[in-house]
Amino acid sequence: MSDIDNGRRLRAVDDGLLRRREAIADLGDALRLLIENATATEAPTEELIRAAERIRRAAAPLGERVRGRFESAAADDLLGGVRLYNPVTGAGSAFAPPLEISREDGLAVGTCTLGLAFEGPPSYAHGGVSAMLLDQMLGYAVSVSGHPGMTGRLDTAYRRPVPLHTPLRLTAEVAAIEGRRVTATGTIATADEPGEVLVEATGVFVALRAEQAQRLFGPVIGRNRESRAG
Numbered sequence: 147m148s149d150i151d152n153g154r155r156l157r158a159v160d161d162g163l164l165r166r167r168e169a170i171a172d173l174g175d176a177l178r179l180l181i182e183n184a185t186a187t188e189a190p191t192e193e194l195i196r197a198a199e200r201i202r203r204a205a206a207p208l209g210e211r212v213r214g215r216f217e218s219a220a221a222d223d224l225l226g227g228v229r230l231y232n233p234v235t236g237a238g239s240a241f242a243p244p245l246e247i248s249r250e251d252g253l254a255v256g257t258c259t260l261g262l263a264f265e266g267p268p269s270y271a272h273g274g275v276s277a278m279l280l281d282q283m284l285g286y287a288v289s290v291s292g293h294p295g296m297t298g299r300l301d302t303a304y305r306r307p308v309p310l311h312t313p314l315r316l317t318a319e320v321a322a323i324e325g326r327r328v329t330a331t332g333t334i335a336t337a338d339e340p341g342e343v344l345v346e347a348t349g350v351f352v353a354l355r356a357e358q359a360q361r362l363f364g365p366v367i368g369r370n371r372e373s374r375a376g
C-alpha cells in the first residue's frame with residue numbers, strides 16, 4: 147500500500163472514530179433530555195404508559211451488540227484518558243450531568259448544572275451526587291499532577307445545600323504527596339458566587355503498585371491493547 151493510500155486509510159479510521167464519538171455524545175444528550183423530562187414530567191398517566199413502550203422499543207436495537215465488563219467501549223481510548231461513558235464526565239453517559247473539567251493555573255475547574263434527576267432535599271442536590279462530583283474533581287487533579295491513584299478516602303463537609311438548575315463551579319487541587327498517598331482538596335460553589343463554598347472535600351488517593359494495577363485492570367488493559375493493534 148502506498149503512503150498516500152495508507153494516509154487515506156488512517157484518515158478514514160479517524161473520521162469514523164470521530165463520527166462515532168459525535169454520535170455517542172448526541173445519543174447521550176438525547177438520553178439526558180429523556181431522564182430530565184421523565185423526572186420532571188406531570189404528563190397524563192396514559193402518556194407515561196405510551197412513553198415506556200416507545201422507550202423499550204428504542205432501547206432494543208442498542209442491546210443487540212453490547213460489550214462485557216472487561217471490554218472498554220470501541221470509541222474510548224483508555225490509555226489516552228477518553229472515557230465517553232464515565233458517569234460524571236462522559237458525554238455518552240445517560241446520567242452524567244456531564245461535568246466539564248479544565249485546568250486554570252494549576253487548579254482543576256469544573257462546571258455543570260444539575261437537573262431534577264439529581265434532587266435530594268427538595269430543590270437541592272443529593273449529597274451523594276456532590277460527593278460523586280468532588281471525587282471526580284479530586285481524581286482529575288491527582289491524575290494531572292502525574293501521580294494517579296484510586297480514592298482511598300473522601301471526606302465531605304456540606305456547608306450549604308447545592309441548588310439545582312443553577313450553574314455550578316467546582317475546584318480541586320493537590321495539597322500533598324507522601325509516598326503512594328496523594329491528598330487533594332476541592333470545593334463546590336455556584337458560578338455566580340464562587341467565593342461562597344457550599345461543599346468542600348478532602349480526599350486521599352493511593353497509587354497502585356504494579357502488581358495491584360495488573361490484578362485489578364490487567365484484563366481490561368490487555369483487551370484494549372489488542373483491539374488497538376487489530
Ligand SMILES: CCCCCCCC(=O)SCCNC(=O)CCNC(=O)[C@H](O)C(C)(C)COP(=O)(O)OP(=O)(O)OC[C@H]1O[C@@H](n2cnc3c(N)ncnc32)[C@H](O)[C@@H]1OP(=O)(O)O
Nearest residue numbers: 281282285286289296297298299324325326327350352354
Ligand atoms: C481522571 C480520573 C478521575 C477518577 C476519579 C474517580 C476515582 C475513583 O472513584 S476510584 C474508585 C473508588 N476507590 C476504590 O475502589 C479503591 C478501593 N480500595 C483499594 O483498592 C485499596 O484500599 C487501595 C488501593 C486504595 C489501597 O490498598 P493498598 O495499596 O493495599 O493499601 P496499603 O498498601 O495498605 O497502603 C498504601 C498507603 O496508602 C494509605 N492508605 C490506604 N488506604 C487508605 C485510606 N482509606 N485512607 C488513607 N490512607 C490510606 C496507607 O496508609 C499507606 O500509606 P503509606 O504508604 O504512607 O504507609
